[in-house]
Amino acid sequence: MTNAATGSAVDRPPEATLSADEARRIALRAQGLLGAPDRRGGVRGVLRHLGAVQLDTISVLARSHELIPYARLGAVGRKAVESAYWTGTHAFEYWSHAACVLPIEEWPHFAFRRRAYRLRPHWHHELPDGMYETVVKQLRAEGPLTATELGGAKNGGPWWDWSAAKIAVERALMFGEVVCVERRGWKRVYDLAERAVPDALLHDDLDDLECLRRLVRLAGQSLGVGTRADIADYHRLKGEQVQAVIADSGLVPVAVEGWDKPAWADPEALATPPRGRHRTTLLSPFDSLIWDRARTERIFGFSHRLEAYVPRPKRVYGYFAMPLLSGGRLLGRVDPAREGTTLVARQVSLESPKAVAPMAQALREAAEWVGCDAVRVERVDRPELAVPLAAAVA
Numbered sequence: 001m002t003n004a005a006t007g008s009a010v011d012r013p014p015e016a017t018l019s020a021d022e023a024r025r026i027a028l029r030a031q032g033l034l035g036a037p038d039r040r041g042g043v044r045g046v047l048r049h050l051g052a053v054q055l056d057t058i059s060v061l062a063r064s065h066e067l068i069p070y071a072r073l074g075a076v077g078r079k080a081v082e083s084a085y086w087t088g089t090h091a092f093e094y095w096s097h098a099a100c101v102l103p104i105e106e107w108p109h110f111a112f113r114r115r116a117y118r119l120r121p122h123w124h125h126e127l128p129d130g131m132y133e134t135v136v137k138q139l140r141a142e143g144p145l146t147a148t149e150l151g152g153a154k155n156g157g158p159w160w161d162w163s164a165a166k167i168a169v170e171r172a173l174m175f176g177e178v179v180c181v182e183r184r185g186w187k188r189v190y191d192l193a194e195r196a197v198p199d200a201l202l203h204d205d206l207d208d209l210e211c212l213r214r215l216v217r218l219a220g221q222s223l224g225v226g227t228r229a230d231i232a233d234y235h236r237l238k239g240e241q242v243q244a245v246i247a248d249s250g251l252v253p254v255a256v257e258g259w260d261k262p263a264w265a266d267p268e269a270l271a272t273p274p275r276g277r278h279r280t281t282l283l284s285p286f287d288s289l290i291w292d293r294a295r296t297e298r299i300f301g302f303s304h305r306l307e308a309y310v311p312r313p314k315r316v317y318g319y320f321a322m323p324l325l326s327g328g329r330l331l332g333r334v335d336p337a338r339e340g341t342t343l344v345a346r347q348v349s350l351e352s353p354k355a356v357a358p359m360a361q362a363l364r365e366a367a368e369w370v371g372c373d374a375v376r377v378e379r380v381d382r383p384e385l386a387v388p389l390a391a392a393v394a
Contacts, residue, residue: 012247014255014262016270023225023256023263024299025274028328030224030266031289032072035276043069043076043084044103047091051222052100052235054286055093057186058308060320061336061343061370065101067284071325075369086182089198093173093180093188096235097291106218107197111204112211114176125167135168136177136192144181144191176204212237213245220251222288225265226295233292259298280326280358282334282366290323290330302330318347326358334359336366343367345377345393350385360392 018026028034031050038045046069047053056064066081085091085101092104095113102110135150142149151165162170169190172178179196182189193202206214219234220226226234231251232242251264283290285306290296297303304323307315318335325331332350336343345363350356363375375393380386 012253015252016265017255018225018257020256020258023259025328026224026265026269027289027299028278029274030222030269033279033289033325034274034328037073039073042073043081044090046072047084047101048103049222050288051106051218052096052102052288054097054288054291055099055101056286058320061338061366064284064286068287070369071279071281071283071287075365082183089196092197095174097233097288098236104197104201107201108203108206109211109214111206112208114174114204115208117174125162127167127171128164131164132168132171135165136172139178139190139192143195144189146184146187146189148187150190209245212241213249216242216245216249217251220249220264221266221268224269225254225256225263227259227261227263229261230292230295231264234288278326278328280361282322282362283325284322285320289325300330304330304333317349321347324355324359324362326355326362331355332359334363338370338372341372342374342376343370343372345375347379347381348377348389349381353385353388356385356388356392360389363393
C-alpha cells in the first residue's frame with residue numbers, strides 16, 4: 001500500500017524467497033538471454049522486451065546498440081538493426097538510463113522528465129535570445145535536418161563546445177518538441193515531434209506519479225528481480241521517486257538469499273521457473289544485463305567496468321573489454337579490435353580453463369557477424385591458456 005500522508009511505500013513482507021541462483025536465472029530470462037530468442041519479434045521485439053537500449057559513440061566490433069540485439073538474436077543483419085530503431089514510428093531517442101533508444105509507446109511516460117527539463121532550461125549551456133525559436137522554425141520549414149544543416153554543430157573547441165544551433169535543437173529534443181528520426185554517420189537528424197510521433201501518443205497528459213509507476217513496473221519486468229536501487233537505476237529515477245510508487249507498481253516484494261537489501265520482482269517472472277538454452281556471447285559494457293556494476297557483482301560475482309575513459313597505463317582489461325556470457329555465468333572478457341578482416345583479441349581474461357571453448361565460440365561468431373574471416377589472439381592473462389585458445393579459434 002502507499003502511505004497517503006508521505007507518499008512513500010510501506011514495506012510489505014516478502015511474498016517469496018529466492019535462492020541466489022534462482023534470482024540469477026530470472027534476471028537472465030528477463031533480459032532475453034535464457035530461453036529461445038524471439039526471432040519473430042526481431043530487433044524491435046528486443047527493444048520492447050528490454051524497455052531501453054543504450055546508445056554510445058564507441059564502435060569497436062560494432063556500436064553498442066547493435067551489440068545488444070546481436071547478443072540475444074545472434075547474427076541479425078546490421079542494417080536491420082538500424083532500420084528497426086530509426087525507420088518508421090517505432091522508437092525514439094531520449095534520456096533514460098543514459099542516452100537510449102526507447103519503444104515509441106513509452107513516449108507519454110517520459111512526460112515527467114520533459115517537464116523537469118523545462119523547469120531548468122539552461123542545462124549547463126546559455127542560449128542567445130531567439131535561437132530556440134529560430135531552430136524550431138527552420139525545422140518546421142525545411143526538416144528533417146542535422147545540427148550542421150541547422151547552422152553548425154560545434155564552435156571548434158572541445159567536445160561539449162556546441163554551437164548555438166546545436167544547443168537549441170538538443171534543448172528542443174529534451175523538451176519533447178523535437179525528435180531524432182535518423183542517424184547519418186552517427187549524426188542525429190532532427191524533426192518536429194508532431195511529424196514523427198503518432199498523434200495518439202504525442203501528449204504530456206500523464207501526471208508524474210503515473211509516469212513513474214509505469215517506468216518502475218517496466219524496470220521490474222526488464223530486470224526480473226531487483227532491489228529498489230536496481231529498479232531506480234534502470235531509467236535513472238531518484239530513490240524517492242521509486243519509493244513513492246513501487247507498492248502500487250504491480251511488482252511484489254521478495255527476499256533473495258545473499259542480498260542484503262529487500263527486493264521486488266515481476267510476478268510473471270515468479271510464475272514459472274526459468275528454463276531453456278543459455279546464450280554464449282560477448283556483451284557490450286553498455287548492455288542492460290551488466291550496466292549496473294553493483295548489481296553485476298551481486299548477481300554474477302563478477303566485477304567489470306568500462307575502461308575506455310581510463311588512462312591507458314591504468315587499464316586492467318583494455319579499452320572496450322566485453323564480458324563473456326556462457327551457461328548463465330560471466331566467464332571472462334576480451335578487449336577486441338579489427339584489423340582488416342581479422343578480429344584481434346588484444347587481451348583475453350579467462351576465469352578458468354572451462355572458459356576457453358565458449359570464448360573461442362563467441363569470438364568466431366562475432367568475427368563472422370562483422371565480416372571478419374580470421375581471429376587472432378594477442379595476449380591471454382593466464383599464459384597456460386593461450387595455446388588452447390589460439391587453437392580453438394583457428
